[in-house]
Amino acid sequence: MKKNSWITWLILLAAVFVVVETNPQIVPKLEKQVAQTTKKLKPYLYLTKVNLEQKLSGTTTKTTTESQVGKATTPIESPLQGMTTSRTYYYHFKDNVPENARQVFLDAVNTYNATGLVKLIPGQGQSNQNSITFFIYHKKIANIMSSNIELGNGGPSALQLNNYAINTAQAGLNMTYPTMSVKDSVAVHELGHALGLAHSSYTNSVMYPVDQGVSKLSQADLNGLKKIYNK
Ligand SMILES: [Zn+2]
Incomplete structure (x- = not known):
């Protein structure tokens, strides 16, 4: 478990570096960028209320066969x-x-x-x-x-x-x-x-x-x- 979280952080840092390197103008938006580069690890890192409601209604209205x-x-x-x-x-x-x-x-x-x-x-x-x-x-x-x-x-x-x-x-x-x-x-x-x-x-x-x-x-x-x- 410890090893896994260490690898996660390493990937995170690498991802941040790539984002900053290719897009220096977006540094102020770094927090958002980090959230999206890690979406595969934590898909719902920054859920808004609107999005959460959509997710919930989406799962409950799935009636199609x-x-x-x-x-x-x-x-x-x-x-x-x-x-x-x-x-x-x-x-x-x-x-x-x-x-x-x-x-x-x-x-x-x-x-x-x-x-x-x-x-x-x-x-x-x-x-x-x-x-x-x-x-x-x-x-x-x-x-x-x-x-x-x-x-x-x-x-x-x-x-x-x-x-x-x-x-x-x-x-x-x-x-x-x-x-x-x-x-x-x-x-x-x-x-x-x-x-x-x-x-x-x-x-x-x-x-x-x-x-x-x-x-x-x-x-x-x-x-x-x-x-x-x-x-
Ligand atoms: Zn459309």
Whole structure:
């Protein structure tokens, strides 16, 4: 046990060093950064009341069964509805995206590539190819005790030529609340929007509007992707 906590501290110090080294301007936010770099060790290190309530309601409203989901299809964002589009995307990061945010986006890229339904390739792509830009932004809510916190933002933007769409998509994380937003579940959700998935009413879908910590695509999510890309 003693040995474990020593290793934990060592990893923590190393993580802090990396964060400071790559992002000297964020030193005042060090405490928050530490919280997010250790998220794998202590996932709920800095829970707000709002987030806690969401977590609790999320677990109590989980009534969906696998068989129900099997028949369901996660809805599709309007720019890609009824459209044919390429399954190949070129993705890149805005310069100011920090390493921890890049990592959760890369995890999300792997999640979607693993489906075999889309192919996300690093790079800028041409204007006639589908692309995704990963970005970060800051948005503070006025009253933290009574509002939902926006953890991310993402979606498709389609240039439609007859029935063919060229998708210039974006996926972003709200870095005002990094301990809640820099998560695989949030990145998978926002990338899902970018790829054309809309919100789902199923709590086990990655597209449920409130973060449930779900980063594994449900059968309904896969069905939604198939509808867009398996033509
Ligand atoms: Zn959403």
